[in-house]
Amino acid sequence: MQTTLMIYDGTAPADSDVPRTGGVPLAPAGFAWPMCGSCCGGPLQFFAHLPVEDGVLSVFVCQNDPGACEFWDASSGANRAYLFPREGLQPVAVPETGLTLLPATSAIRTQLVTLDPDDTDDDDDGDELVPDAYDLARSDWKREPGERFGKQREVLGSVGGSPSYLEDDRLPACPSCAGTMDFAAHLEEGISSETAMNLGGQLGYVFVCRACRAGAFFTD
Numbered sequence: 458m459q460t461t462l463m464i465y466d467g468t469a470p471a472d473s474d475v476p477r478t479g480g481v482p483l484a485p486a487g488f489a490w491p492m493c494g495s496c497c498g499g500p501l502q503f504f505a506h507l508p509v510e511d512g513v514l515s516v517f518v519c520q521n522d523p524g525a526c527e528f529w530d531a532s533s534g535a536n537r538a539y540l541f542p543r544e545g546l547q548p549v550a551v552p553e554t555g556l557t558l559l560p561a562t563s564a565i566r567t568q569l570v571t572l573d574p575d576d577t578d579d580d581d582d583g584d585e586l587v588p589d590a591y592d593l594a595r596s597d598w599k600r601e602p603g604e605r606f607g608k609q610r611e612v613l614g615s616v617g618g619s620p621s622y623l624e625d626d627r628l629p630a631c632p633s634c635a636g637t638m639d640f641a642a643h644l645e646e647g648i649s650s651e652t653a654m655n656l657g658g659q660l661g662y663v664f665v666c667r668a669c670r671a672g673a674f675f676t677d
């Protein structure tokens with residue numbers, strides 16, 4: 458089982474074209490900052506800039522009313538994910554009011570982790586639980602022999618692979634063509650509670666429709 462974890466790698470310049478959470482979004486000219494379609498209609502908060510093979514994933518989440526605003530629903534309007542072309546991106550003008558930017562810009566490095574599910578020494582209460590590649594990789598990150606927990610907070614998510622513990626009925630439809638979408642990335646809240654995105658303690662999922670260059674984001 459292989460998982461490409463995204464690991465916290467210190468801070469990054471706010472407008473850099475590197476994998477990061479926080480900072481200022483980079484987008485094509487003319488891009489308008491997305492507003493929430495679920496609560497007060499205020500601006501979404503910029504979450505992540507993730508260069509991928511065929512462009513840049515750009516993710517926004519509403520933080521105006523966490524708990525009430527339905528960021529667990531990909532179609533609620535409380536989240537937005539885009540697949541931008543890599544060229545011609547420029548910093549987006551930030552709205553003057555609202556919860557638009559995270560308190561810190563966090564650089565991300567990727568780390569390929571290979572795990573044999575038979576080697577993991579979790580206390581098995583039963584054998585009905587199917588091993589989950591992302592969950593195993595995250596739980597094992599920097600875990601010393603004999604220790605129960607590693608440094609999970611350093612794990613900011615993963616790219617590629619398959620969605621962790623996601624029921625089929627939660628798979629999103631493309632907002633443009635209504636077709637099935639490909640899983641692209643997991644996003645965790647962040648390295649520290651002071652600088653993290655509030656996802657209600659849940660894991661975030663990014664999906665993409667490459668034909669439409671459309672994205673979707675929602676939480677567990």
Ligand SMILES: [Zn+2]
Nearest residue numbers: 493496519526
């Ligand atoms: Zn909202």
Ligand SMILES: [Zn+2]
Nearest residue numbers: 631634666669
């Ligand atoms: Zn589509």
